[in-house]
Structures are given as C-alpha cells and as structure tokens.
Amino acid sequence: MRTLLAVSIVCMALQGVMAQEPDPPRIILITLDGLRWQELFSGADPQLIANKAFVGDTSVLKEHFWEELPEERRKALFPFLWTEVVKMGQLHGNRFLGSKADLTNQWWFSYPGYNEILSGKADDARINSNDKKENPNTTLLEIANKAPGFQGRVAAFGSWDVFPYIINEARSGVPVNAGFELAEGGGLSDRELFLNELQPRVPSPWGSVRLDAFTHHYALEYMKRTHPYLVYIAYGETDDFAHDGEYDAYLQSAHKTDGLIRELWEYTRKDPFYKDQTIFIITTDHGRGNHPIETWRSHGDKVDGAGQVWMIFFGKDIVALGEVQKEEQLYSAQLAPFILQLLGLDPGSNLPFQPLRGILSD
Helix, strand or coil, X not given: CHHHHHHHHHHHHHHHHHHHCCCCCEEEEEEECCCCHHHHXXXXXXXXXXXXXXXXCHHHHHHHHCCCCHHHHHXXXXXXXXXXXXXXXXXXXXXXXXXXXXXXXXXXXXXXXXHHHXXXXXXXXXXXXXCCCCCCCCCHHHHHHCCCCCCCCEEEXXXXXXXXXXXXXXXXXXXXXXXXXXXXXXXXXXXXXXXXXXXXXXXCCCCCECCHHHHHHHHHHHHHHHCCCEEEEEECHHHHHHXXXXXXXXXXXXXXXXXXXXXXXXXXXXXXXXXXCEEEEEECCCCCCCCHHHHCCCCCCXXXXXXXXXXXXXXXXXXXXXXXXXXXXXXXXXXXXXXXXXXXCCCCCCCCCCCCCCCECC
C-alpha cells in the first residue's frame, strides 16, 4: 500500500513538473546565401533583367519574372512569400519603407555573416575569411544540442561545404550534412538512400557548393525520420550564381527556393510533431550592395550596402504584421538570442544585443 502511495506521489509530482514546462516550439532556421533585399521586396531588378551581359535569354526571363509594378514583380519571383507568408507573418528589411536590418560584422561576406547569425555576435578579429577553420564561438545550435531535452534533436544542412566548420560539428555534436556529404547512420529512408546514389552522379557547377535540391531533401527526410526541435537549412545557389554573373539563374534559383520553403511549411502543417508548433525564421548572410550593375555580383566590406540584410518570421505565435512599413533597426546578431529565448534556453549575458521584440503575440 505504501509503495502504491509513493508511486502515486511521484507520478503527481512528475505531472506537475510537466505541466510547468510547456513543450517548446519547433524552429526551422533558413538562410538564402547572398539574396539581396532589393529582389525580395521589389522583384527582378529592371537594370539587370534585360542586361545581356548577365542574362542569356532576356525575353524568357522577362516572361517569367517581369511586371511593371514592384509589388507584382516580387509576387512573381516569390509567390509563397508574397501570397501566403505576408498574410500570416512578418517581412523586415524593406529599406524603401524605413525597415532596416543589418549585419554588425565589418566584413560582409559568408563565414562572418553565418557566425553572427548563429552565435549572436560578430568576431571580426578571428572570423575574417571563408577558410575552413573550426569556429571558436559557440552557436545557438551547440547551446541547444547540449541542453536537457534537446540533445540529439538539433541538426543542420547546408549546400556550402564550410558549414561543418562554422557550426564546429566536432565540438558541438550537432550533425551537419553539408557540401557533398551523404546521409549517414542506420534507418535511412528509401529516399535518403536514393539521394545518396543520385548526388555523386549529378555534377554541380561549383567545387564547394552542391545544388540546393539535395540540401533541401536531405533536410526534409531527416525531419520526417527524427523530428528535430531545431533544424538549420542553408541554401547556397543564389550567391554562387550571382558570383558567376548569371542573373537569370540567380532569379530562377530564388524562385525555386520559395517553392522549397512552401514544401517545408506544408509538411509541418501535416506532421503531428510539427503541426501548429513550428516557427520559421528566414534571413541571409550578407547583401550585394546598392549599385546593381557594378556590385550585384559581389559583396564584402568594399561594397557599399553589402551589410544590408532582411528577415522573415511566420508560424506559431508570430504576429501577422505582413510587410513591415515603419522605421526600425534590426540586426542579425539578435537572431541567436531570440531563437534561444523561443526554446526556453538562456542565451547568456555576453551577447551585445537583446533578443528581437515585437515578433511574438503576447
């Protein structure tokens, strides 16, 4: 009898603890490498879409993405973002309307940008190149992966092969599938096994970046199989096509990525683990300047405006503000403490910025 009473008391205590600790939201953090805020908010650039120096077939590109009004051009380029996300979420960074989002690092290229997004602070002295060196900073992924309840429920997928170093996979314990890596481990799905066969047979235009379709489907299959609380997906094609000077491929890749994000959203609306519990956060690691013909192919601290970025939020408890049309200043460094706060984790006191405010409903 005493044993049964003791068991009942323990069960009641556990139920009380569980009642005090609500299930945390699921977070999907997405980056589109080097996608300009100008295309996000105005669609195809009129100075570039018909420029034969950057476009192979200007008539075909205009047929798909050209409209006279910027509001229509952006909808043609990003139909999911501008027909659905705008109704249920927030889009920050349209500088024409006073909404500003910026990097705080001084370099304005990829590794420093990703470090800032993921760690919550710039590190200009140590993170000053795209070299494959282990990140000395602790990212939000590492903090989450080492926190009780989240261990083994964090994962990252990237098209660029530097991400295992940016996330410091060896130290953090966060599984990172990036570059041309294959899915590993037991219990792989049939689709993952197929991707493992297909990826080595499909040539990429670049030596260090795979095509985003592989990154996307590896991530989606992993989500279906293991249901991580926090997943980071880093698409990379837009930056590389821009460096190559192929504006048509840059736009087409951006458009296709909009469809990939839609697919992720639709999956989370059906899967019981993610349904009504998921927050999407989307941003970029750097801009491409304010002078399209001269600078759109490049970025870095010598390119005026390359530190200008953008942010998108939608999903569980996100206030439906749509396109933000007010004076504001956001920073990429605010994303890491914000995401940790969402997960109920302490971002620490050594970060230079407070978490973002006004994103969630009260």
